[in-house]
Amino acid sequence: MTSTISAAAVKAFRERTGLPLMDCKQALQEAGGNEELAFEVLRKKGKQLSDKRSDRETAFGRFGMYLGTDKKVGAMVELLCESAPVTNNDEFIRLAQDLAIQLATGPGAQTAEELLSQDSPSIPGTSLGQQKEDLFNRIREVFKVGRMVRVEGPCGGYQHNAGTTAGVLVRIDGGTNEAAKDVSMHIAAMKPQVVNAADLDESQITKEREILTAAAKAEGKPDSIVAKMVEGRIRQYCAERALLDQPFVKDDKLSVGQYAQQCGMNVHQFWHWIIGDKEGEI
Numbered sequence: 001m002t003s004t005i006s007a008a009a010v011k012a013f014r015e016r017t018g019l020p021l022m023d024c025k026q027a028l029q030e031a032g033g034n035e036e037l038a039f040e041v042l043r044k045k046g047k048q049l050s051d052k053r054s055d056r057e058t059a060f061g062r063f064g065m066y067l068g069t070d071k072k073v074g075a076m077v078e079l080l081c082e083s084a085p086v087t088n089n090d091e092f093i094r095l096a097q098d099l100a101i102q103l104a105t106g107p108g109a110q111t112a113e114e115l116l117s118q119d120s121p122s123i124p125g126t127s128l129g130q131q132k133e134d135l136f137n138r139i140r141e142v143f144k145v146g147r148m149v150r151v152e153g154p155c156g157g158y159q160h161n162a163g164t165t166a167g168v169l170v171r172i173d174g175g176t177n178e179a180a181k182d183v184s185m186h187i188a189a190m191k192p193q194v195v196n197a198a199d200l201d202e203s204q205i206t207k208e209r210e211i212l213t214a215a216a217k218a219e220g221k222p223d224s225i226v227a228k229m230v231e232g233r234i235r236q237y238c239a240e241r242a243l244l245d246q247p248f249v250k251d252d253k254l255s256v257g258q259y260a261q262q263c264g265m266n267v268h269q270f271w272h273w274i275i276g277d278k279e280g281e282i
Contacts, residue, residue, distance in 0.1 A: 005029055017042060019137055042137055043130075056142045061275045062087045063167030064100030067157045069177050074155025075104035076169040077115075078146030078273060087161070091135050095143070098122050098131065103150050112145035149271055156180020160188050165275040175265025183265075185249070186256055187272050192243035195267055200238055208237055243267065 005028045013035055014024045019042060027045075031037035058080035066075040079096040086092050101121045109115035116129035123131055132143055151171050158181050160166045168184040194200055212233050216226040239245035244257030244267065251259070260267055 005033055009033065013038060017137070043133060056082055058082055058142055058144045059276055060084050060087055060165070061146070062093065062096050062161060062165060063159050063273065064096030064098070065157050065159065065167065065169065066100045066104035067155050067169075067177070067180075069154045069156065069172070069175060069180065071104075071154055072152070073104045074151045074153070074157070074169060074171065075100045075149065076157065076167055076271060076273070077103055077148040078167070078275065080144040080146050080275070082141040086139060086141055087165070089139065091138070092143075094122060095128075095131055095135055099128060099145060099148070102128060103148055108150055109148070112148070115148065116145065147273060151269075153268070156184055158184035158188055160185075167271075167273045169271045170267060171269040173266050173268070175260065175263045179260070179263035179265050182248075182250060183243075183256060183260060183267060184270075186246070187243065187270055189249050190246055191272065192246055192270075193241040195243050195269065197238035197242040197245055200241060205234065205238065209234055243270065 005025055009028060010021055010025045013028055014021055016035070017024060017039065023042065023045075024038075027038040027041040028035070030041050060083055061078060061080035064075075064077040064079060066073070068074075077096065077099040079092070079099060081087060081092065098121050099115060102118050103109060103115055105121070106118050109118065116127065116132060118128055120126045120128050120131045126134075132145075136143060149169065151169065153171050154173060155169055155171050156175075156177060156179070157167070157169045159168075166188045168187045170180055170184050170187070172180050172183075209230055212230045213226060216229050221229065244255060244260070246256050248254045248256050248259045254262070256267075
């Protein structure tokens with residue numbers, strides 16, 4: 001169905017949708033001037049285009065976060081896109097945040113599809129999936145929901161968006177939001193492997209001990225000296241990889257554990273994700 005649509009109607013519809021004038025005009029013509037029907041026309045076309053482009057690489061993105069020492073749950077969600085400029089788009093940022101808010105405060109979700117089927121916290125009457133599709137219609141980039149985690153208990157966090165995009169979520173109790181952010185920033189910078197040295201993989205430590213022992217013996221050291229040297233280096237090896245034993249980046253006279261203790265905060269677990277990577281839960 002086609003009809004003559006006034007320039008004013010097209011302009012008004014464009015302001016509502018944020019899409020190009022010609023797309024708006026064509027949709028209004030197909031819908032006989034009915035804006036609601038035209039909106040559905042645009043959504044259907046956008047979904048078709050999104051499906052065609054779904055195999056495009058999404059190497060950029062940011063993290064939505066739900067944090068706070070006063071909250072009983074925390075969450076972090078990875079939202080991916082095709083280009084770096086889009087990561088600073090206000091609507092893209094809002095979608096990432098909405099995903100994290102809903103994951104934390106809603107019924108929960110095990111998959112991206114399950115989360116996207118739920119209501120958007122910021123747009124009443126709209127699902128997160130529809131919010132994502134509407135944003136695609138305006139920006140014409142593919143968006144994908146990547147990793148997501150919902151954590152029972154208070155959480156702090158930090159997102160680093162200069163150069164490499166990293167997100168850190170830390171499960172804590174006690175302390176303050178600022179102290180939790182400081183520890184999260186340390187994690188982003190120093191990349192610890194575990195919270196405590198006792199959490200390190202024993203086989204990894206055994207292999208390192210064998211390497212250090214062989215190297216010390218090759219230097220001709222007596223066995224009694226070798227054992228002491230190796231154990232000292234193993235302690236250093238573990239301390240370098242354990243969050244609470246690392247020198248705190250803001251004050252290297254303190255370990256992270258000492259800083260947390262000063263702030264009355266216990267650190268239980270952390271997630272350190274980098275956009276595009278598939279690792280990061282500790």
